[in-house]
Amino acid sequence: MTAGGPLGPLRALRPGPLPTGDGYRRPAAKVNSHVHLPPNFSAFASAAEATEIAAGQGVRVLGTSNYYDYSVYGPFAEQAQARAVFPLFGMEVICLDAGLLRASARVNDPANPGKMYLCGKGVTGFDPLGPAATDLLAAVRGADSERAALLVDRLDAVFSAAGVPVSLSDSGIRAMVAERYGVPVETVYLQERHVALAFQEALFEGVPAAERARALLSVLGPGTAAAASPGQVQDAIRSHLMKRGKPAYVAETFPPFEQVYQLVLALRGVPCYPVLADGAKPVCEFEQDVGSLLVSLRERAIYCAELIPNRNSPSTAQEYAGALREAGVVVLAGTEHNTPEMVPMEPGCAGGLPLPTGMRELFWEGACVVAAHQYLVAQGENGYVDDQGRLAAGYPDAEARIEGFARLGAALIEEYLNVTTPGSVAPSDRGG
Numbered sequence: 001m002t003a004g005g006p007l008g009p010l011r012a013l014r015p016g017p018l019p020t021g022d023g024y025r026r027p028a029a030k031v032n033s034h035v036h037l038p039p040n041f042s043a044f045a046s047a048a049e050a051t052e053i054a055a056g057q058g059v060r061v062l063g064t065s066n067y068y069d070y071s072v073y074g075p076f077a078e079q080a081q082a083r084a085v086f087p088l089f090g091m092e093v094i095c096l097d098a099g100l101l102r103a104s105a106r107v108n109d110p111a112n113p114g115k116m117y118l119c120g121k122g123v124t125g126f127d128p129l130g131p132a133a134t135d136l137l138a139a140v141r142g143a144d145s146e147r148a149a150l151l152v153d154r155l156d157a158v159f160s161a162a163g164v165p166v167s168l169s170d171s172g173i174r175a176m177v178a179e180r181y182g183v184p185v186e187t188v189y190l191q192e193r194h195v196a197l198a199f200q201e202a203l204f205e206g207v208p209a210a211e212r213a214r215a216l217l218s219v220l221g222p223g224t225a226a227a228a229s230p231g232q233v234q235d236a237i238r239s240h241l242m243k244r245g246k247p248a249y250v251a252e253t254f255p256p257f258e259q260v261y262q263l264v265l266a267l268r269g270v271p272c273y274p275v276l277a278d279g280a281k282p283v284c285e286f287e288q289d290v291g292s293l294l295v296s297l298r299e300r301a302i303y304c305a306e307l308i309p310n311r312n313s314p315s316t317a318q319e320y321a322g323a324l325r326e327a328g329v330v331v332l333a334g335t336e337h338n339t340p341e342m343v344p345m346e347p348g349c350a351g352g353l354p355l356p357t358g359m360r361e362l363f364w365e366g367a368c369v370v371a372a373h374q375y376l377v378a379q380g381e382n383g384y385v386d387d388q389g390r391l392a393a394g395y396p397d398a399e400a401r402i403e404g405f406a407r408l409g410a411a412l413i414e415e416y417l418n419v420t421t422p423g424s425v426a427p428s429d430r431g432g
Contacts, residue, residue, distance in 0.1 A: 002077045002078045002081055004128050005074065005077075006073045006074050006076070006077035006087075006126075006127050007077075007088065007124055007127055007378045008077075008079050009416065009419075009420075010375055010378050010412075010416075011375075011378050011379060012373075013375065013412055013414065013415050014031075014248065014417070015183040015408065015411035015412045015414075015415045015417055016127060016411060016414075016415060017386060017412065018407040018408060018410075018411050019407050021408050024365070024368065024403075024406050024407050024409075025268065025361050025364070025365055026404075028360045028361045028363075028364030028365075029059075029060040029061060029364055030057070030058050030059045030060060030061075030345075030346045030360070031059065031060065031061040031062075031063075031333070031346075031363055031364050031367040032054065032059050032061070032333070032334050032335055032345055032346060033061070033063035033065075033088055033090070033121065033332040033333060033334045033345060033363070033366070033367055033370065034064050034065045034090065034092075034274075034306060034308065034332070034333075034334020034335065034336055034344075035050060035062065035063070035064060035065065035118070035334060035335060035337045036062055036064070036065060036067075036336060036337060036338045037050055037064055037072045037076060038072065038177075038180075038181035038183070038197045039072070039177050039178065039181050039183050039187055039188045039189075040066045040067055040191065040233070040338065041068070041191050041193035041194055041197070041338055041339075042337060042338060043337040043338070043339060043340060043341060043342045043343075044337060045181070046075075046181065046182075047075045047076040047078075047079045047080075048079045049059060050076070050079075051076070051079040051080050051082070051083045051085050052079075052083060052340075054083070054085050054345045054346055055083040055084065057344060058344045058346070058412065059085065059345045059346055060084075060086060060415060060417065061085070061086045061088060061364075061367045061371070062080065062085050062086070062087060062088065062345075063087075063089070063090050063121070063332075063334060063367070063370070063408055064076055064087070064090055065087070065088055065090040065092045065119055065334065066090075066091060066092065066093055067091070067093065067189060067191070067334075068093075068137070068140065068141050068144070068189040069187040069188075069189060070089070070091065070123075070126040070127075070129075071183065071184070071187045071344070072183070072187075073087075073089055073126060073127070074127075074133055077142070081156050082139060082418050083422075084420040085373065085415045086412075086417065087418050088121065088122060088371065088374065089123050089124065089126070089162065089369050089374065090120055090121045090123060090272075090286060091118045091119065091120045091123055091126075091264070091267060091269065092117060092271065092274075093117075093118055093140055093255075093260045093263060093264075094115060094116070094117055094252075094254050094260075094295050095118055095254050095255050095256060095257045095260035095261075096114050096115060096116070096254040096256055096257065096260070097114050097116050097222070097256075098114065098184065098256060098257075099114075099115065100114045100286060101113050101114025101115075102114075102169055102302060102353030103248060103285075103310060105281070105284075105285040105286050106284035106285050106286065107284055107286040108166070108273075108274055108275065108284060108286070108287065109276075109277040109284075109288075110276070110281075110284055111243070111244070114384065115252070115254060116245055116257060116258070117259065117266075117273075117274050118260050118264065118271065118272070118273065118274075118412070119269075119272040119273075119274055119306060120263075120264035120267055120270065120271060120272065120273075121270045121272045121304060121306075121332065121370045121373070122267055122268075122269055122270050122370040122373040122374035122377070122383065122384070123264070123267040123268060123269035123374075124268045124269075124374060124377045125266055125268040125269075125380045130266060132266040132416075133263060133266035133267050135261065135328045136259060136262060136263040136266055139225070139255060139259070140259075140260070140263065141189060141220075143191060143253045143254070143255065144202050145189060145190070146194065146253075146389040147250050147251075147253065148189070148190035148191075149170035150172045150250045150252070151192070151195055151222055151242065151248060151250045152168060152173060152190075152195055152246035152247075153169075153170075153239070154247070154250060155168075155199055155242070156168050156169070156197065156324070157218065157248075157270050157357050158190075158217055158241055158247045158248050159203075161213025162215075162218040162219040162366060163215075163218055164203060164206070164218060164219055164289060165204075165206075166199060166202035166203060166205065166206060168198055168199060168202055170249060172192065172198075173190060173194060173195060173198040173231060174188045174190060174199060177190070177194055179235065180226075192238055192242055193234065193238070193276035193339070195242075195340070196230070196234040196235075196237040196238045196242070197230075197234055199237055200230055200233040200234045200237060202203070202383040203215065203216070203219075203233070204230065204233075205218065212228075213228075216233065216236070216427035220236055220237075220240040220241065220342065220432045221240065221242075222249075231339075231340050231341075239272065254261060257300070257302050259295060261300070261301075261389070264351040265385075265387050265388065265389055266379045266387075268383070268387060270303070270304050270330070270370065270373055270383070270384050270385050271300075271302045271303075271304065271385070271389065272302070272304040272305060272306050272330075272332065272388075273297055273305045273306070274303070274304050274305075274306050274307075274308065275305050275320055275417070276308075276311065277285060277307070277311070277312050277316050277320050277322075278311070278312055278313055278314055278316045278318070279308070279311030279350075283353075287320075290319065290320055290323040290324070291323075293324075294323070294324065294327050294329070295421065297329065297410075301389045301411075302329060303328070303329055303384075303385065303389075303391060303398075304329060304330040304331075304332065304366070304369075304370075304384075305320075305324050305329050305330070305331055305332070305349075306331070306332040306333065306334060307320065307321055307331070307332070307334075308332045308333070308334055308336055308347070309333055309347045309348060309349050309350075309359075310335055310343060310347060310348060310349065310350060311350060312349055312350055313349060313350055313353075314346075314353050314354075314356045315348045316357075317349055317356065317359065318356040318358075319360060321333075321359060321362055321363075323361075325362055327398075327399070328398025328399065328401075329398075330365075330366045330367045330369045330370070330384070330402060331362050331365075332363060332367065332370065333347040333359075333366075335347050342432065343363065347363070348413070365402070365406045366414065367409070367411030367413075368385075368405070368406040368407075368408075368410045368412075369402060369405040369406050370409070371386075371409035371412050371413055372384070372406070372408040372409035372414075373405065373409075375408070375409075376408075384401075384405055392405070406407070
C-alpha cells in the first residue's frame with residue numbers, strides 16, 4: 001500500500017515555480033479523467049491493468065469515477081505511482097431532478113426524464129470517509145442494492161419460465177464479482193451489466209453451444225435478433241428483459257439531486273456534469289441548447305463539465321467544450337471504459353476520429369484544475385470549490401480562477417512525474 005494511503009504521495013508534493021505565460025497549456029499531456037475500475041463493471045481486470053495501459057499509451061493523468069465504493073482507490077494510487085501516472089480521484093452517482101421529471105425533460109439519460117448522472121472530481125473525503133459522506137452513501141447504496149436484488153430475482157424467474165433454469169441470486173453474483181476481482185464482497189454493488197454478465201455466463205455454462213440460439217429465443221421472446229458472442233448476449237438480456245416495459249424490469253429509485261450534490265461536497269469533490277450531447281439522438285432536452293445548459297448548470301452551482309467524446313461527433317464535441325469553457329466552466333474528458341470494449345485510453349471522437357485541434361489542451365487544463373483542487377483539499381485547505389460548493393475566492397473572474405488553479409496543477413503533475421520517475425522530462429514533453 002502507498003505510504004500515507006491513497007493521498008499520501010499527493011500530500012508529499014512540493015511543487016516548484018508555477019509555469020509562466022501560456023506554458024501550462026501547450027503542448028499538453030494526454031489525459032483521461034473518467035474510467036471505472038473493478039469491482040465496478042469495467043473493461044479492466046484491475047487497477048494495475050488500467051494504469052499499465054494508460055502509461056503504455058502515453059496518458060499521464062488518469063481519473064477514476066467509481067460508483068458507491070472507493071476501496072479500489074488505494075491500489076489505484078499505488079499502481080499509478082509505480083507507472084508515473086498522476087491519479088485523479090472521482091465518483092459518479094445517479095440522481096433525480098424532480099423539476100425536470102415534472103417537465104418530462106431528459107437530462108443525460110436518453111430514456112428517463114429527470115434522471116441525471118452527476119460526478120465529483122478531485123475527491124479526497126474517502127480517506128477516511130467522514131460521517132456525513134457515510135450517511136449519504138448508505139442511503140444511495142441501499143436503494144440501489146434493493147433494486148439489484150429484485151432485478152436478479154425477476155430475471156431468474158424469466159429464465160426458469162422459459163425452460164432455461166440458471167438459479168442465480170443477488171448474493172451469489174456479488175460473491176462471483178468479488179472473487180473475480182479479488183476484492184471484499186462488501187465493496188461490490190451490482191450494476192445492470194454485472195447482472196447481465198452473470199446470466200450470460202450461466203446460460204453459456206448450462207446450455208451447449210448448438211442449443212444456445214433456441215434457448216435465447218425462449219428467454220428473450222419471439223422477434224428478437226440473434227446474439228452469439230458473450231457481449232451481444234449481455235446486451236440482449238439488458239435490452240429485451242431489463243428495460244422499461246420488459247419482463248424483468250424493476251423501476252429505478254434515485255436519490256434527489258440535492259442529496260447527491262451534498263454527497264459530492266461531503267467527499268470534498270468538485271460537482272461535475274457529464275455531457276451526453278449527440279451521444280443521444282435526438283439530444284436530450286436539458287442539453288439541446290448550450291446556452292440554456294449553462295444557465296441550468298449555474299442554477300445548480302455546477303462549475304465543471306465533462307465530455308465522453310467517444311460518443312460525440314468532432315464538431316459537437318468542439319461546440320460544447322468550447323462554449324462551456326468560454327463561459328468559465330472547467331472542461332474535462334474521459335472514456336468511461338465501462339463496457340467490455342477496450343477503447344484507446346486517450347479520449348477520441350465517435351467513429352475513432354481524433355479530437356479537434358485545441359481540445360487536448362482544453363482537457364489538459366481541466367485536469368490540472370482538478371489536480372490542484374485535490375492537492376489543496378488534501379492539505380486541509382479549500383480547493384476550487386469549498387464544502388458548501390462556493391467557488392474559490394480571491395480571483396477577479398472565472399478566467400483568472402481557472403488559470404490560477406491550472407498553473408498550480410501543472411506544477412504538481414510535473415513534480416509528481418519527476419518524483420516517480422527521477423530525471424524524467426516535464427509533462428509538456430510527454431504528450432506524444
